[in-house]
Amino acid sequence: MRRICFIILTIFPFLLIGQVEHVYLQSKMDATITLSDGHQTNFWGYGYQSTNPNARVTLPAPKLVFEKGDSVVIHFYNNSPEDHTIHLHGLDVNQVNDGVPSTSFAVGSQDSVNYSFRVSHTGTYLYHCHVLTSLHLTMGMYGMIVVTNGDDHLYDGGPKYNREFDYLTSDMKRAVNDNPLSPGDFFHIYADYFMLNGKADQQIFDDTTLSIDYRPADTMVFRIGNIAYSCTKWIFPDELDVTVYQSDGREVPVSFQADTLMVYPGERFTAIAIPNGIFQDTIEVEYCNMSDGSTDGVNKIPIRLDPAHLSLEETLSEELNPLKIFPNPAENYFKVEVQDDQSKLKVVDMQGRIIIQKSLDKGIQTIRTSDLESGVYFVFLNSRQTQLVISK
Numbered sequence: 001m002r003r004i005c006f007i008i009l010t011i012f013p014f015l016l017i018g019q020v021e022h023v024y025l026q027s028k029m030d031a032t033i034t035l036s037d038g039h040q041t042n043f044w045g046y047g048y049q050s051t052n053p054n055a056r057v058t059l060p061a062p063k064l065v066f067e068k069g070d071s072v073v074i075h076f077y078n079n080s081p082e083d084h085t086i087h088l089h090g091l092d093v094n095q096v097n098d099g100v101p102s103t104s105f106a107v108g109s110q111d112s113v114n115y116s117f118r119v120s121h122t123g124t125y126l127y128h129c130h131v132l133t134s135l136h137l138t139m140g141m142y143g144m145i146v147v148t149n150g151d152d153h154l155y156d157g158g159p160k161y162n163r164e165f166d167y168l169t170s171d172m173k174r175a176v177n178d179n180p181l182s183p184g185d186f187f188h189i190y191a192d193y194f195m196l197n198g199k200a201d202q203q204i205f206d207d208t209t210l211s212i213d214y215r216p217a218d219t220m221v222f223r224i225g226n227i228a229y230s231c232t233k234w235i236f237p238d239e240l241d242v243t244v245y246q247s248d249g250r251e252v253p254v255s256f257q258a259d260t261l262m263v264y265p266g267e268r269f270t271a272i273a274i275p276n277g278i279f280q281d282t283i284e285v286e287y288c289n290m291s292d293g294s295t296d297g298v299n300k301i302p303i304r305l306d307p308a309h310l311s312l313e314e315t316l317s318e319e320l321n322p323l324k325i326f327p328n329p330a331e332n333y334f335k336v337e338v339q340d341d342q343s344k345l346k347v348v349d350m351q352g353r354i355i356i357q358k359s360l361d362k363g364i365q366t367i368r369t370s371d372l373e374s375g376v377y378f379v380f381l382n383s384r385q386t387q388l389v390i391s392k
């Protein structure tokens, strides 16, 4: 009877509060990953449970997305020969569901357990294995957890957004991943390979889910988590206004603008980014060694105007005539390809006044528009013409 009362008291709040979300994860230790230089190495990880025995685990693990107020049950099957856990990093869970083996329990080979908790705060969180943590982290057992407000606000009364970009930085010591059965002194991991959502270097440019194709009216949320041994320094371009609203799953007392943002191991930030011009650039992420502060690696996230936005402009322009200018909308300059020496270029405003008049030689020429006010203009190059939008 006492046991039944205990179960009712434990289970009942879950039935009452919010949606109950069930997630089915498994762990495996037989996966491989191709690094940015083509080298193939091993990783261990989490993936969704599947009836397919060849189902893969991923690096990072699947991103788990919940809504504030949800009750969550993670059904975890350890489909590997060693112990693992799921530590719910930063979430408000009780001790038995926290995945630290010494204070809750380890999950043995081929065992299944449930982790139950309620997500009470919006924000950016992590999960990772907490068995021999340094070894199991370099091997890849981590993922991100996002708790949304269930609408287009960051949190009740917080800013609205229309785009979301989630970035999890991590690293590995390649020699350990190459030979995890002889990890050596794995209490002293010195990472030498640095990742963003499991990708590095050119792989990031090749992955369209990582690059940022913005539209001028976008308000983007950046969710940034760091599960690396290194601290990371995020350097944002001038044309991006970045404001930090949440740190480690709580609203900061006063939101603050950030040109750069340091994210230490285990830290998470949620920020809003708004483009303040038309530009093409990168966000630079430096990986800094926690022992001596040296920069051991750099990854870059490309950011540019949505090509769909550009091609629409270009398509409209093409229908009228073949003159192309770039960028358009422009701020302080645009570029035009001139086919003949001594070509005549004119920029005319909506009232028909000639604002710029030049003779240009063959080649790609840059036309300064710093003196032009925001608005619509026409650009004539000899007999061809197109529309120019100045946006400042």
Ligand SMILES: [Cu+2]
Pocket (backbone or CB within 6 Å): 083, 084, 085, 129, 130, 131, 136, 141
């Ligand atoms: Cu593990």
